[in-house]
Amino acid sequence: MLGLKLATDPRWVNIVESNIEEILTDHAWCEQKAATNAITIITLNSEHTDLVTELLELAKEELEHFQMVHDIIKKRGYTLGRERKDSYVNELYKFMNKGGNRVQSMVDRLLFSAMIEARSCERFKLLSKRIKDPELSKFYHELMISEAGHYTTFLKFARQYGQDVDVDKRWKELIEFEAKVIQNYGKSETIHG
Numbered sequence: 001m002l003g004l005k006l007a008t009d010p011r012w013v014n015i016v017e018s019n020i021e022e023i024l025t026d027h028a029w030c031e032q033k034a035a036t037n038a039i040t041i042i043t044l045n046s047e048h049t050d051l052v053t054e055l056l057e058l059a060k061e062e063l064e065h066f067q068m069v070h071d072i073i074k075k076r077g078y079t080l081g082r083e084r085k086d087s088y089v090n091e092l093y094k095f096m097n098k099g100g101n102r103v104q105s106m107v108d109r110l111l112f113s114a115m116i117e118a119r120s121c122e123r124f125k126l127l128s129k130r131i132k133d134p135e136l137s138k139f140y141h142e143l144m145i146s147e148a149g150h151y152t153t154f155l156k157f158a159r160q161y162g163q164d165v166d167v168d169k170r171w172k173e174l175i176e177f178e179a180k181v182i183q184n185y186g187k188s189e190t191i192h193g
């Protein structure tokens with residue numbers, strides 16, 4: 001799905017179902033990080049009006065997702081837990097070339113963002129298909145569609161602004177890199193865990 005090399009083991013959903021409160025807290029913070037990341041990209045690339053326009057919309061959607069998860073947390077009598085670290089995303093972050101020029105850094109950050117959207121989308125799809133809770137199944141189906149749109153947006157801007165960079169080559173490298181990282185996940189009740 002979305003170019004990913006490795007599919008998540010469906011048994012990951014059983015782990016998730018054993019601790020719904022934890023997956024919801026982790027998920028809420030994933031949405032917060034997604035909103036923050038979009039704002040960072042805007043901050044670093046403010047001269048690209050089309051990018052700023054679309055990423056402002058995207059950041060708003062991520063905040064809405066955060067709110068939707070928080071609403072479910074409240075409805076179920078839970079409390080949003082403290083911020084969770086995302087070790088998958090932290091490992092993926094290492095792929096980014098920090099010493100390159102501005103265009104290279106921009107392309108890498110957009111591809112990094114597209115990859116997180118792709119994996120989140122894959123996880124949401126699996127949840128929507130397999131989770132027994134009907135409310136969450138419907139919710140994850142809706143989010144899967146939204147995150148797929150974000151994936152497309154990030155990849156589009158990487159290609160549009162990365163004229164001097166071999167974006168497709170870099171994307172293929174990231175797909176390989178992500179496949180190695182994700183091998184060690186799928187064992188805990190977090191969105192990327």
Ligand SMILES: [Fe+2]
Nearest residue numbers: 031034062065
């Ligand atoms: Fe989201």
Ligand SMILES: [Fe+2]
Nearest residue numbers: 034117147150
């Ligand atoms: Fe997203």
